[in-house]
Amino acid sequence: MTTAAAPGARAGGRRAAAVTMHDVAARAGVSIKTVSNVLNGYPYIRPATRDRVEAAIADLGYQMNVSARNLRRGRTDLVGLAVPELSLPYFAELADSVIRAAEARGVTVVVEQTGSVRERELEVLRGPRRQFTDGLIFSPLELGPGDLEAFAVDYPLVLLGERVFDAPADHVTMDNVAAARAATQHLLDLGRRRIAVVGAHPGESVGSAALRVQGYREALAAAGLPVRPELVREAGLWHRSTGAEATSALLDEGVEVDAIFGLNDALALGALHALHDRRVDVPGRIAVIGFDDVEETAFSSPTLSTIAPGRDQIARTAVDLVLARVAAGGEDPGPPRRVVADFALVARASTLGAGA
Amino acid sequence: MTTAAAPGARAGGRRAAAVTMHDVAARAGVSIKTVSNVLNGYPYIRPATRDRVEAAIADLGYQMNVSARNLRRGRTDLVGLAVPELSLPYFAELADSVIRAAEARGVTVVVEQTGSVRERELEVLRGPRRQFTDGLIFSPLELGPGDLEAFAVDYPLVLLGERVFDAPADHVTMDNVAAARAATQHLLDLGRRRIAVVGAHPGESVGSAALRVQGYREALAAAGLPVRPELVREAGLWHRSTGAEATSALLDEGVEVDAIFGLNDALALGALHALHDRRVDVPGRIAVIGFDDVEETAFSSPTLSTIAPGRDQIARTAVDLVLARVAAGGEDPGPPRRVVADFALVARASTLGAGA
DNA sequence: TTGTACGCGTTATCAA
DNA sequence: TTGATAACGCGTACAA
Numbered sequence: 001m002t003t004a005a006a007p008g009a010r011a012g013g014r015r016a017a018a019v020t021m022h023d024v025a026a027r028a029g030v031s032i033k034t035v036s037n038v039l040n041g042y043p044y045i046r047p048a049t050r051d052r053v054e055a056a057i058a059d060l061g062y063q064m065n066v067s068a069r070n071l072r073r074g075r076t077d078l079v080g081l082a083v084p085e086l087s088l089p090y091f092a093e094l095a096d097s098v099i100r101a102a103e104a105r106g107v108t109v110v111v112e113q114t115g116s117v118r119e120r121e122l123e124v125l126r127g128p129r130r131q132f133t134d135g136l137i138f139s140p141l142e143l144g145p146g147d148l149e150a151f152a153v154d155y156p157l158v159l160l161g162e163r164v165f166d167a168p169a170d171h172v173t174m175d176n177v178a179a180a181r182a183a184t185q186h187l188l189d190l191g192r193r194r195i196a197v198v199g200a201h202p203g204e205s206v207g208s209a210a211l212r213v214q215g216y217r218e219a220l221a222a223a224g225l226p227v228r229p230e231l232v233r234e235a236g237l238w239h240r241s242t243g244a245e246a247t248s249a250l251l252d253e254g255v256e257v258d259a260i261f262g263l264n265d266a267l268a269l270g271a272l273h274a275l276h277d278r279r280v281d282v283p284g285r286i287a288v289i290g291f292d293d294v295e296e297t298a299f300s301s302p303t304l305s306t307i308a309p310g311r312d313q314i315a316r317t318a319v320d321l322v323l324a325r326v327a328a329g330g331e332d333p334g335p336p337r338r339v340v341a342d343f344a345l346v347a348r349a350s351t352l353g354a355g356a
Numbered sequence: 357m358t359t360a361a362a363p364g365a366r367a368g369g370r371r372a373a374a375v376t377m378h379d380v381a382a383r384a385g386v387s388i389k390t391v392s393n394v395l396n397g398y399p400y401i402r403p404a405t406r407d408r409v410e411a412a413i414a415d416l417g418y419q420m421n422v423s424a425r426n427l428r429r430g431r432t433d434l435v436g437l438a439v440p441e442l443s444l445p446y447f448a449e450l451a452d453s454v455i456r457a458a459e460a461r462g463v464t465v466v467v468e469q470t471g472s473v474r475e476r477e478l479e480v481l482r483g484p485r486r487q488f489t490d491g492l493i494f495s496p497l498e499l500g501p502g503d504l505e506a507f508a509v510d511y512p513l514v515l516l517g518e519r520v521f522d523a524p525a526d527h528v529t530m531d532n533v534a535a536a537r538a539a540t541q542h543l544l545d546l547g548r549r550r551i552a553v554v555g556a557h558p559g560e561s562v563g564s565a566a567l568r569v570q571g572y573r574e575a576l577a578a579a580g581l582p583v584r585p586e587l588v589r590e591a592g593l594w595h596r597s598t599g600a601e602a603t604s605a606l607l608d609e610g611v612e613v614d615a616i617f618g619l620n621d622a623l624a625l626g627a628l629h630a631l632h633d634r635r636v637d638v639p640g641r642i643a644v645i646g647f648d649d650v651e652e653t654a655f656s657s658p659t660l661s662t663i664a665p666g667r668d669q670i671a672r673t674a675v676d677l678v679l680a681r682v683a684a685g686g687e688d689p690g691p692p693r694r695v696v697a698d699f700a701l702v703a704r705a706s707t708l709g710a711g712a
Numbered sequence: 713t714t715g716t717a718c719g720c721g722t723t724a725t726c727a728a
Numbered sequence: 729t730t731g732a733t734a735a736c737g738c739g740t741a742c743a744a
Contacts, residue, residue, distance in 0.1 A: 002696040009524040011692040020721055031731045044729055066488035068721035070423035071736050085452055087651055092448030096441055099469055111467050113455055132422035169367055240655035276657040295443055299596035301632040336367040340358040376737055387715045400713060424737035427720050
C-alpha cells in the first residue's frame, strides 16, 4: 500500500459556517417562522413573501440543518435494513430494491449486516442504531419462532422471510410452498420423474428449507409419485459450494435422477457447476431449477430456470408498511399485517434446453 | 399479493415516552452534567456517583436521544457510500467491506445508488443527504477528469476507482496497470501467446478500461509480442452478457486465440459462458482470467483466475480517510491524500486446469 | 468532582 | 397571512 499527498489543492474539510433560518429571515425581512413555512410548503403565504424568502435562500445558499429538524420532529426519515450480508447476491439485490423503494418515498436506508449470527440479529433489534432510525426492515436467518419476545419492540418493524410468522410485527413474505410446488410441477410437466431436491434441512420445521421441501412433496404427491429419501439431499449452508457437493454426492452414489431442484439459486448454480464438471448434459440428462431469480441466473451456462419472488414488490411493500406505522405515530398500532407477495416461474435453458 | 391482519397482538408503534438525562439525573440525585459525564466516559467521577447514575440509567431504560446529540455536536457519525448499484457483485462486496470497516469505527453507513447515471452522480455530491452525513465515500462511473469542480466540496470526500485522479479529494485506488500486467504475465508464463483482452473502451483515455488495457500492452511488449488489434475486443458495459458476446464474436471471426483476459470478472465469467456453449476446453484450448475477485469466481465452472484488489484494505482505508478529515474538523484540511492499495493474482482452474 | 445555565437550529403554539 | 417565543435533549463554559 502506498500513500502520498498530492501537492497544491486543499481537500474539502468541514462545511462552511452554517447559514441558518435566522440569516435567511433577516435577509428576506421576515420572521424565522415564515422561512420555515416556505420550506415546508405551508400554503397560506403571500406570493411576494415567498419569493423574497426563496431569493434569500438562494442568495445565501441556505441548507436546512437536518439534526435540528430531526430533534424537533422526533423523526429522522432513516430506516434500517438488516440482512445477513450483502455478499450474498439475493440480499444485495434485495437491498438494491429496498433502497430504491425508500428513495421514492423520501427516506434513506441504513444497511446493517448480521452475518447470520444470532447474537448480532438480537443486537440489530435493540441496538443503538434503533435510536436514530424511524423503523426497521429485518430479514432474520437465525432467530425463529422461539424468539417471539425479541420481536416485540416499540418501533415500527417489518419482518422478511420465512423464519417467523407469529411475531408481533408486520411481515412480508411469499408463498414458499406454492412456489416450490410450481417449480417441481414445472419439472414434472417436462416429463421428469426422478426429481432430486438439494438444500434440505432435515431437522427443521420452520424456515425456507422446510416450506420449499413441503412444496416439493406436495407436487410429487399430486402427481402420484413417491418421495424417495435418496433424492432429498441435505445442504446446511445455501451456497454454491454446498450445492455442488450435494450434487456430486448424489451422482457418486449412483442415484438415478433426471432433475434437480435447488432450494435457492446458489445451490442450483452449484449443481450446474458439478454437472458441468462431470460432463452431464443439462437439461438433456438432468434438468435444473433454482429459487430466487438472482441476476446471475440469467447469465449462467446454461441459463437457470428459477422462481422469481417479486423482489421489487416485496421491497415496496416492506417500505410502505414501516412508513405507515411511522406516520401513525403513537396512535393505536393495530394488529400486525401479513402480506404475501406474488411469485412467478421463470423457465430458462436449464430446464427447457438451448432453444429457450 | 395477499394482505391480512393478524388477530390478537398489537404491533410495535412509536417508542415509549422518552426518558431524558433529566430523568436519570433526578433518579440518581445528581445533575444532568454528571449523567452526561458518565455517558461520555469522563474520567473524574467518584465511583459511587458513577454507580448511582448507571443504576438509574438501567432502571429507567434510558437511551440517549441521538438527534439532540447530533445537533449539539454538529456531527452524525453517519457516512455516505455511493456506488453504481448493489446488484453488481463487485459493489455489493465493496459495500459489505465498507460497512464492516465503518462499524468497527463506530460509524454507520448510508448506501446510495447512482445507477451510473451522470446526473445522479452529481446529485450525490451536492444532494440533501450531504446534510446529515459526516462525509462521503464515492465510486463514480460517469463523472471524470472533466468534472473536477464537482468534486471540490466542503465536506470530507473519498473517491474510489479510476475515473479521476486529480480531484481535490482523497483517493483510494490500486495500480490497475501493474495488476493488468500481472494478469497478462500470468498467461504468458503459462505459454499463451495469442492473448485476447475483452472489455476495451477504444475512445477512452481514463478509467479502468484504459489502464488495464495499458497493462496488457505493457506485458506483451515486455515479452516482445505485438499487440494484435483483432485480439483487443470492445465491450462497453462490463456485464456477463457483453463478455459472452465479445467472446462469441471473437470465435466467430475465426481469430486464433489461446487465452482471454476479461477486464473484470463479469466479462470473464461471460467469456466462460460463451466458451462453455461452444464446448471449448478451458484452459486446455483457451485460458481465462478476470479482474476483481468477486466471490462468484471461486465457484464458477471452471473456477476463475483473477486479480484480487484487496477490497477490505480499500474499504478500511477509505473509511479511515473520511474519518480523519471529520476528526480534523475545520482545521487546515491539507492536501488530498492518494492511497494505492495492494493487489494479488489469484490463480485458479481457468488458467491452471482442473488440478488447481 | 459536580452543578448551572445557555445555545445548537428547527418546529409548533398561539396570538396578532 | 405572519410573528414571538417556547420547547426538543444534549454538550459545555464557567462557576462552585
